[in-house]
Amino acid sequence: xxxxxxxxxxxxxxxxxxxxxxxxxxxxxxxxxxxxxxxxxxxxxxxxxxxxxxxxxxxxxxxxxxxxxxxxxxxxxxxxxxxxxxxxxxxxxxxxxxxxxxxxxxxxxxxxxxxxxxxxxxxxxxxxxxxxxxxxxxxxxxxxxxxxxxxxxxxxxxxxxxxxxxxxxxxxxxxxxxxxxxxxxxxxxxxxxxxxxxxxxxxxxxxxxxxxxxxxxxxxxxxxxxxxxxxxxxxxxxxxxxxxxxxxxxxxxxxxxxxxxxxxxxxxxxxxxxxxxxxxxxxxxxxxxxxxxxxxxxxxxxxxxxxxxxxxxxxxxxxxxxxxxxxxxxxxxxxxxxxxxxxxxxxxxxxxxxxxxxxxxxxxxxxxxxxxxxx
Amino acid sequence: xxxxxxxxxxxxxxxxxxxxxxxxxxxxxxxxxxxxxxxxxxxxxxxxxxxxxxxxxxxxxxxxxxxxxxxxxxxxxxxxxxxxxxxxxxxxxxxxxxxxxxxxxxxxxxxxxxxxxxxxxxxxxxxxxxxxxxxxxxxxxxxxxxxxxxxxxxxxxxxxxxxxxxxxxxxxxxxxxxxxxxxxxxxxxxxxxxxxxxxxxxxxxxxxxxxxxxxxxxxxxxxxxxxxxxxxxxxxxxxxxxxxxxxxxxxxxxxxxxxxxxxxxxxxxxxxxxxxxxxxxxxxxxxxxxxxxxxxxxxxxxxxxxxxxxxxxxxxxxxxxxxxxxxxxxxxxxxxxxxxxxxxxxxxxxxxxxxxxxxxxxxxxxxxxxxxxxx
Numbered sequence: 218x219x220x221x222x223x224x225x226x227x228x229x230x231x232x233x234x235x236x237x238x239x240x241x242x243x244x245x246x247x248x249x250x251x252x253x254x255x256x257x258x259x260x261x262x263x264x265x266x267x268x269x270x271x272x273x274x275x276x277x278x279x280x281x282x283x284x285x286x287x288x289x290x291x292x293x294x295x296x297x298x299x300x301x302x303x304x305x306x307x308x309x310x311x312x313x314x315x316x317x318x319x320x321x322x323x324x325x326x327x328x329x330x331x332x333x334x335x336x337x338x339x340x341x342x343x344x345x346x347x348x349x350x351x352x353x354x355x356x357x358x359x360x361x362x363x364x365x366x367x368x369x370x371x372x373x374x375x376x377x378x379x380x381x382x383x384x385x386x387x388x389x390x391x392x393x394x395x396x397x398x399x400x401x402x403x404x405x406x407x408x409x410x411x412x413x414x415x416x417x418x419x420x421x422x423x424x425x426x427x428x429x430x431x432x433x434x435x436x437x438x439x440x441x442x443x444x445x446x447x448x449x450x451x452x453x454x455x456x457x458x459x460x461x462x463x464x465x466x467x468x469x470x471x472x473x474x475x476x477x478x479x480x481x482x483x484x485x486x487x488x489x490x491x492x493x494x495x496x497x498x499x500x501x502x503x504x505x506x507x508x509x510x511x512x513x514x515x516x517x518x519x520x521x522x523x524x525x526x527x528x529x530x531x532x533x534x535x536x537x538x539x540x541x542x543x544x545x546x547x548x549x550x551x552x553x554x555x556x557x558x559x560x561x562x563x564x565x566x567x568x569x570x571x572x573x574x575x576x577x578x579x580x581x582x583x584x585x586x587x588x589x590x591x592x
Numbered sequence: 593x594x595x596x597x598x599x600x601x602x603x604x605x606x607x608x609x610x611x612x613x614x615x616x617x618x619x620x621x622x623x624x625x626x627x628x629x630x631x632x633x634x635x636x637x638x639x640x641x642x643x644x645x646x647x648x649x650x651x652x653x654x655x656x657x658x659x660x661x662x663x664x665x666x667x668x669x670x671x672x673x674x675x676x677x678x679x680x681x682x683x684x685x686x687x688x689x690x691x692x693x694x695x696x697x698x699x700x701x702x703x704x705x706x707x708x709x710x711x712x713x714x715x716x717x718x719x720x721x722x723x724x725x726x727x728x729x730x731x732x733x734x735x736x737x738x739x740x741x742x743x744x745x746x747x748x749x750x751x752x753x754x755x756x757x758x759x760x761x762x763x764x765x766x767x768x769x770x771x772x773x774x775x776x777x778x779x780x781x782x783x784x785x786x787x788x789x790x791x792x793x794x795x796x797x798x799x800x801x802x803x804x805x806x807x808x809x810x811x812x813x814x815x816x817x818x819x820x821x822x823x824x825x826x827x828x829x830x831x832x833x834x835x836x837x838x839x840x841x842x843x844x845x846x847x848x849x850x851x852x853x854x855x856x857x858x859x860x861x862x863x864x865x866x867x868x869x870x871x872x873x874x875x876x877x878x879x880x881x882x883x884x885x886x887x888x889x890x891x892x893x894x895x896x897x898x899x900x901x902x903x904x905x906x907x908x909x910x911x912x913x914x915x916x917x918x919x920x921x922x923x924x925x926x927x928x929x930x931x932x933x934x935x936x937x938x939x940x941x942x943x944x945x946x947x948x949x950x951x952x953x954x955x956x957x958x959x960x961x962x963x964x965x966x967x
Binding site: 531 | 673674686693699865872900907
């Protein structure tokens with residue numbers, strides 16, 4: 218194998234594929250990146266056996282070939298080089314890398330033992346604007362369960378229904394749901410669960426690609442789904458991941474359909490008051506009180522600790538319906554508020570022992586549900 | 593005690609004093625900040641028994657008094673409040689804090705058990721421009737020994753001689769020394785050792801005070817030294833620290849007075865080459881080779897690892913004297929280069945088994961010495 222590529226192209230490709238490599242002690246070849254020069258394409262490939270990432274790198278192939286070297290070593294080295302032409306040349310069991318006045322030999326392994334990246338047939342596609350998709354993922358993914366006791370909850374639900382995609386996640390204490398539009402050439406409904414780690418990697422890739430480098434058409438993420446794999450294609454990057462098997466819980470059951478009290482309140486004022494109350498909430502329980510006395514158009518955010526003291530903030534709010542109050546975990550509440558993208562937040566309450574709902578003021582595509590802390 | 597202060601003044605005062613509070617499990621009162629309203633001054637005071645910090649805060653005193661509350665709780669709470677007037681009122685064993693529509697009660701302890709901050713007499717002073725002082729400290733403090741086996745080396749030497757101050761630190765593998773000018777009304781020589789932690793706190797304070805808030809006169813740090821304490825005064829902040837007892841080693845002995853080879857080399861090129869070589873240096877030893885073949889005006893930076901591979905960079909350099917080479921720890925070398933504030937770095941070598949010296953190209957006030965790794 219003998220190839221040539223500009224430093225910035227190689228560096229960028231290694232950035233995209235490098236993150237998932239290098240965390241496996243039992244199978245050291247997974248620390249490596251596979252460099253493949255074939256059919257006029259230079260590809261960088263890494264996998265952690267659950268996710269596989271392939272980056273197409275611009276460059277010139279003099280001789281075809283394939284080889285693997287430690288991804289971290291190659292990546293660190295390439296990022297130190299000046300942005301000039303890099304010559305990469307496989308010789309025996311090493312890569313010789315030459316650039317300007319720098320010369321390096323990195324020992325590597327043959328590609329025979331490198332795991333295959335599963336193929337996903339590119340037939341039925343879903344296309345989404347990458348910025349919208351990235352934002353939607355971020356609004357939901359934080360609610361995934363960190364525990365693996367219920368494997369379905371460690372993933373995010375993607376519910377495709379024609380040109381509608383509903384994304385949802387819950388750890389059974391709170392739930393986030395976002396609806397977005399997709400383009401598709403298919404008509405089948407699909408309900409799949411994607412590992413949170415996969416989507417974190419997708420967010421990482423979407424955030425790193427410079428929007429100005431892409432044409433309007435390229436600003437779309439393409440998604441293809443097979444029986445147990447999903448493929449995301451964005452720019453020169455392909456990411457393939459396994460899906461989580463199992464049935465996602467029917468979460469709609471716990472989303473309240475009615476409300477007794479509706480509150481509209483300024484988002485940044487609410488954040489400030491919740492944070493102030495959080496200082497005096499009980500460690501581990503993280504409880505703070507929300508009270509909405511009717512007729513006063515006030516929200517009272519408070520907390521008390523026998524050791525530290527107590528706090529109370531009175532905020533102006535629009536309160537309709539009846540007198541109400543609820544006790545919630547301030548961390549869950551802040552997570553929800555921070556993902557609501559409007560000046561005012563709407564809170565809907567039935568009573569202090571049923572879930573409450575948070576929504577943006579004028580946008581029905583997002584909702585966030587929190588279980589109350591029962592007193 | 594009853595006082596009033598603007599949120600930004602209180603927040604800033606708490607920022608300066610808060611950092612050293614809250615790390616003591618055995619003496620919980622050290623987690624507290626003492627608020628003292630007396631003689632028309634509002635003071636915030638914290639101590640960790642080695643360092644004491646006093647911040648003068650602008651505000652109005654209605655009733656004198658003194659009280660202590662958890663520094664972290666107060667600081668977190670105050671930073672969440674809007675920048676408006678804050679009323680602080682001691683009632684029984686609590687502080688009542690009111691601001692706008694927020695009201696908080698923080699429980700506290702009486703000031704009786706709060707340790708006294710040692711007094712340092714303000715007689716013989718040394719004054720230094722704060723920016724120069726901060727920069728000089730940063731150029732030296734990193735070379736302090738992290739181990740406490742030789743207590744003197746865990747501090748930084750301050751050697752005052754009339755209007756000259758020499759600051760030095762070493763961990764016996766490398767040494768950094770910086771000379772700066774001071775103003776003084778005294779004539780006595782003083783050679784003292786200041787704990788590195790104290791100087792880190794001084795750097796933190798100097799970095800946080802906004803230069804534009806200070807008059808030219810205020811841009812000076814005042815230093816007062818007593819038998820076993822040192823006082824730094826800067827703006828509204830006073831920091832008192834114990835000194836380290838003992839004799840600082842006579843480090844001048846190990847600074848070479850002659851050289852066989854002198855090299856002048858571009859700093860950023862050298863950094864790049866050292867980092868590239870570092871990837872292939874032996875873990876724990878961190879060895880890289882510097883070679884300066886005479887007559888070629890080249891610096892060859894290289895390293896080799898039996899596992900990973902090897903690296904070599906040829907850099908243009910001005911080499912005078914005789915053929916030479918040395919093996920050094922790349923971390924120590926990078927620390928030194930990064931603290932040299934000029935486009936070119938000067939390296940002076942005798943041979944591969946004696947210390948080598950790094951200097952800025954045209955500035956005799958700084959020097960850095962590295963012990964070689966003997967082969």
